[in-house]
Amino acid sequence: MLTLYTNTATPNGMKVILLLEELGAEYKTVAIDFSKDEQFSEAFLTISPNNKIPALEDEQADGSRVTLFESGAIMLYLAEKTGRFLNLDLKKRAETLVWLFWQNASLGPMLGQAHHFAVFAPERVDYALERYTKEAQRLYRVLERRLQESAWLGGDEISIADFAAYPWTHPSRHAAQGIALKNFPRVEAWLARIEARERIQAAYKKYPPKAPLEAKHRHG
Numbered sequence: 001m002l003t004l005y006t007n008t009a010t011p012n013g014m015k016v017i018l019l020l021e022e023l024g025a026e027y028k029t030v031a032i033d034f035s036k037d038e039q040f041s042e043a044f045l046t047i048s049p050n051n052k053i054p055a056l057e058d059e060q061a062d063g064s065r066v067t068l069f070e071s072g073a074i075m076l077y078l079a080e081k082t083g084r085f086l087n088l089d090l091k092k093r094a095e096t097l098v099w100l101f102w103q104n105a106s107l108g109p110m111l112g113q114a115h116h117f118a119v120f121a122p123e124r125v126d127y128a129l130e131r132y133t134k135e136a137q138r139l140y141r142v143l144e145r146r147l148q149e150s151a152w153l154g155g156d157e158i159s160i161a162d163f164a165a166y167p168w169t170h171p172s173r174h175a176a177q178g179i180a181l182k183n184f185p186r187v188e189a190w191l192a193r194i195e196a197r198e199r200i201q202a203a204y205k206k207y208p209p210k211a212p213l214e215a216k217h218r219h220g
Contacts, residue, residue: 002027005047006054007034008207011167012071012108016054018163019075021203023082072104075160085160096154099146099161103168107143110135111168111177117217118176124217133178140184143169147186151193158194166194172209 004020006013006029020027032038032053039051048055048069056074058066058081068074076097079086087093114132117125143165146153153161169191174181181188194200 001059003030003057004054005030005032005044007032009210013053014167014207015071015164016074017207018166018200018203019078019085019160021199022163023078023084072100072164075100075164079160085158087157092155096159096161099153100164103161103164107139107165108168110139114178115173115176118178119216121217129217136177136179140179140187144184144186147190162194170209
């Protein structure tokens with residue numbers, strides 16, 4: 001049995017959910033409530049040493065457990081375990097992993113900063129707004145160029161890289177990121193293709209995104 005410790009209000013909390021749903025996996029979720037600082041509890045620390053969601057426990061047939069933290073590592077583990085959404089061909093596999101790591105190292109952290117300073121910062125910080133809005137737009141240009149080259153991030157088939165990037169680029173987040181999607185037509189088409197998938201729809205039906213947050217500190 002797979003147990004996912006998560007908070008589905010966050011993109012990192014959702015991206016493993018999307019993969020589990022696409023895999024048709026049997027799993028259960030344990031909600032980690034940030035408002036109660038549950039991510040800092042000693043119990044959660046034993047599962048996720050970095051005190052961040054998501055974390056995964058995989059109970060084996062012999063009663064042992066595999067425990068993982070870091071969303072990219074979890075997605076890679078699930079893809080390798082099931083043999084799905086990660087091509088076995090060395091070149092294609094490497095291509096997918098490049099974009100999975102890009103999401104984890106660049107897209108997620110930088111869009112998260114843009115969102116934070118637009119929505120949650122207690123006061124407007126012009127330098128931070130300009131810095132992270134420009135970086136968000138640069139990353140969308142990177143994504144746009146990649147999708148000009150291929151239909152999916154990992155090549156000609158949907159992969160864990162797409163499921164990792166989608167929640168961060170979900171339409172509910174564009175306003176806070178300072179993104180006008182009309183400027184990125186290939187990203188827009190890619191988002192629509194993912195959104196049309198039955199299991200993606202099922203995932204968001206189970207865990208609907210919160211209403212888009214109004215940017216408290218406007219860009220520009």
